[in-house]
Amino acid sequence: MLISSVAVWSILxxxxxxxxxxxxxxxxxxxxxxxTIKSKQNLRQRIILTIGIFLLAFRVAQGYYDVTKDxxxxxxxxSHYHALNLTSTALPRDIxxxxxxxxxxxHPDKARSLGKDPKQAEDDFIELKTSxxxxxxxxxxxxxxxxxxxxxxxxxxxxxxxxxxSHFESKSQKSKKQKEESAISDWEVLSTGVKNAMAxxxxxxxxxxxxxxxxxxxxxxxxxxxxxxxxxxxELTIYTRPEDNRIIQVLEWFHAYGFxxxxxxxxxxxxxxxxxxxxxxxxxxxxxxxxxELFFGHKKADEIRQTSIAKTGKLxxxxxxxxxxxxxxxxxxxxxxxxxxxxxxPSEQSxxxxxxxxxxxxMVMKVDEDPEVKEAYRELNVPV
Numbered sequence: 001m002l003i004s005s006v007a008v009w010s011i012l013x014x015x016x017x018x019x020x021x022x023x024x025x026x027x028x029x030x031x032x033x034x035x036t037i038k039s040k041q042n043l044r045q046r047i048i049l050t051i052g053i054f055l056l057a058f059r060v061a062q063g064y065y066d067v068t069k070d071x072x073x074x075x076x077x078x079s080h081y082h083a084l085n086l087t088s089t090a091l092p093r094d095i096x097x098x099x100x101x102x103x104x105x106x107h108p109d110k111a112r113s114l115g116k117d118p119k120q121a122e123d124d125f126i127e128l129k130t131s132x133x134x135x136x137x138x139x140x141x142x143x144x145x146x147x148x149x150x151x152x153x154x155x156x157x158x159x160x161x162x163x164x165x166s167h168f169e170s171k172s173q174k175s176k177k178q179k180e181e182s183a184i185s186d187w188e189v190l191s192t193g194v195k196n197a198m199a200x201x202x203x204x205x206x207x208x209x210x211x212x213x214x215x216x217x218x219x220x221x222x223x224x225x226x227x228x229x230x231x232x233x234x235e236l237t238i239y240t241r242p243e244d245n246r247i248i249q250v251l252e253w254f255h256a257y258g259f260x261x262x263x264x265x266x267x268x269x270x271x272x273x274x275x276x277x278x279x280x281x282x283x284x285x286x287x288x289x290x291x292x293e294l295f296f297g298h299k300k301a302d303e304i305r306q307t308s309i310a311k312t313g314k315l316x317x318x319x320x321x322x323x324x325x326x327x328x329x330x331x332x333x334x335x336x337x338x339x340x341x342x343x344x345x346p347s348e349q350s351x352x353x354x355x356x357x358x359x360x361x362x363m364v365m366k367v368d369e370d371p372e373v374k375e376a377y378r379e380l381n382v383p384v
Contacts, residue, residue: 005059009282012055017047045290052287056279063275068262073149074271076264080131080144088145088265092136099132146239147193148267154192194239197270201232204278231277235270 021044025035035043070077081088084098104110106128108121134140134152143151205228263269293301 005278005282008055008059009279009286013048013051013286016051017044020047020051041293045293048290049287049294052283052290056283056287059279059283060276063279064272066275067268067271074268076262076268078149079265080134081265083127083131084135086135090135095132095135099128099136102128103132143193145266146270147196148271150196151193190239194236197235197239198232200274201228204228204281208281227277227281231273234273238266238270 021040024043024047025040029035066072067074069075072078076082081090084090084095084102086094086098090098103125106121106125108118108125134144140152205225208225208228263272289301
């Protein structure tokens, strides 16, 4: 998900914006006319903002859907609570009562007598029993609520490792419950899930750091790490709380808003946050300067650009547009400096040829005289 987010935000806005702007200008302006520099800049900013907003909305909705769709491993429909027809607020006595009820009605022998498929009835009963074993164990339930289905598999690995390690130490037979209690400690419950969570956040941090170091996100760089740190603290708070009351209050607040009712478990909330936060962080890299320019004007945005250039010591690919704007300005200055209608030419074609050549020569001369434009071209390895 993170790699695809980086690819989408790095490619789509920069590719689509020039294409949309070119089509719009071709449709609006007749042949021979060109938009002013200011209108061209404003149009580009509006296009980038529009693309960014739609892309951000789509990626956030996609991340939410990936977690909550019915066939997802993280959805409530695939959870152990759904197998027992319970909610995350169910008390231990509710879990026991519901399991006793369903174990009778869904027993394979009774299911076969009702004409159900024996294989399917056996699988359903095994799933029901597994769900009860997990939700009736306080430690397993604690970890399952926070870390999701993969947590159970890791706990089974811990149990297997301890069984293999203690095989030669003692020949006494232990019950399955005793083995689980001896294999699982509170610290192992937390450390198993936190290690997985921090590994994913570490990858996000590495990607953001890479984009900043190599100049792909020179502006607004620090606050992205602040937001990432806030998400880590939120997750650690959810992981380490001994009671679920505060988490359930947050989920109930989400349920007040229609489409968010599918988020019913803490690990669903954490998974959704992990998917949508990188979209905001990466999207901000593309929308930061356009938003600054929209609300604070071109002067403030130019100051930020110049600051980023001064800190890195060289121009970045996103500054090519600034050079093009300067050249366009030179073109319009040269175009308006001569009154071609007052000069006699043998034909209109000769008038156009001389005019175009003169403007081109004036541009070369002007660019050569302007240190700012000349230096920009030199940094971009463009001959002047």
